[in-house]
Amino acid sequence: MNDETGEWNNHVELGLWADIMLIAPCTANTLAKMASGMSDNLLLATFMSARCPVIFSPAMDLDMFEHLGVQENIKTLENQGHTYLEPASGSLASGLVGKGRMPEPEELFENISEILYSGKKWAGKKIVISAGPTHEAIDPVRFIGNYSSGKMGYSIATAFAEQGAQVHLISGPTALDTPKGVHIYPVKSAEEMHRLVIAQFADADVAVMTAAVADYRPKTSSNQKIKKEKTDRLHLELVKNPDILNSIGHSKKETQFVVGFALETENELDNAKGKLERKNANMIVLNSVHAANGVFGSDENKVSIVTKKEVFDIPQMKKSKLAFTLCDIIFEKYENHS
Numbered sequence: 001m002n003d004e005t006g007e008w009n010n011h012v013e014l015g016l017w018a019d020i021m022l023i024a025p026c027t028a029n030t031l032a033k034m035a036s037g038m039s040d041n042l043l044l045a046t047f048m049s050a051r052c053p054v055i056f057s058p059a060m061d062l063d064m065f066e067h068l069g070v071q072e073n074i075k076t077l078e079n080q081g082h083t084y085l086e087p088a089s090g091s092l093a094s095g096l097v098g099k100g101r102m103p104e105p106e107e108l109f110e111n112i113s114e115i116l117y118s119g120k121k122w123a124g125k126k127i128v129i130s131a132g133p134t135h136e137a138i139d140p141v142r143f144i145g146n147y148s149s150g151k152m153g154y155s156i157a158t159a160f161a162e163q164g165a166q167v168h169l170i171s172g173p174t175a176l177d178t179p180k181g182v183h184i185y186p187v188k189s190a191e192e193m194h195r196l197v198i199a200q201f202a203d204a205d206v207a208v209m210t211a212a213v214a215d216y217r218p219k220t221s222s223n224q225k226i227k228k229e230k231t232d233r234l235h236l237e238l239v240k241n242p243d244i245l246n247s248i249g250h251s252k253k254e255t256q257f258v259v260g261f262a263l264e265t266e267n268e269l270d271n272a273k274g275k276l277e278r279k280n281a282n283m284i285v286l287n288s289v290h291a292a293n294g295v296f297g298s299d300e301n302k303v304s305i306v307t308k309k310e311v312f313d314i315p316q317m318k319k320s321k322l323a324f325t326l327c328d329i330i331f332e333k334y335e336n337h338s
């Protein structure tokens, strides 16, 4: 019974809900109870009802760890199909030095990712995605922006994450929920987006730049709200923003793969090919302005793929479905590039 709401909480709910269960640090006591099928606390009830993969990471003093009873329990749990993570060596709580420490959280995380994503095509790859519009400040309450909803970039982030990638989404202001399993970096301006994309791209495998970055920003932005009583005309001097796709296109290593987007209203194909060349991208996704309902804010999109070797069309479809199609196309081109 839940004390606050008075509602019944199913005692096996957590075990059925989880995608994966990690028990770390797993004490000698819990290990023994798990191996013998005891259920006298919530952790054990959850373990016994879990239908997902279970990883256990024993941590205790070195002599306890060597004890035959503990070693037998580890074998029993492994034989039951659970994944055993060996303890690390080092200083222990007793002051002794030896095997018995819980591995570092980063190592535990890597093991979880490996099990969750094994067999998925983008497992072990880092993808950087830019999405949404940018807001270029005029004063504390006004900005220059555009109509980009961020839907395409967020759908692509979802598709890559579901295919096992480690996704870093650098997003301008949008009204969208963060996709599950994606690292999000909310930004406002093109300059902020530029800094974060450069930092995340250094050790990334693929970058997909979907953001509708403002081409210009006000040269200066006022610290105080600009008062309309002061002047009848307001002149804003605009300066060019950094071209993020261009920066990473020209700094990429041979192994890295860079995808840009293009929206053209005339000479679409020639302009997209020019963009591929100028920005040194591996692939351009050309948005068709002829798609029904337009592009910005719409749930559907019609695109063509442009690489150095080929050009082909993808039929109009929902952005969520298109994201998975693009994810597959990028995989094939990424695997065979350079």
Ligand code: C5P
Pocket (backbone or CB within 6 Å): 130, 190, 209, 210, 211, 212, 213, 214, 215, 241, 242, 243, 244, 245, 246, 259, 260, 261, 262, 263, 275
């Ligand atoms: O030059 P254009 O804006 O048409 O290029 C579009 C592509 O370049 C998109 O992939 C967009 O995300 C990227 N871009 C960028 N930084 C800019 C302008 C565009 O990354 N300042």
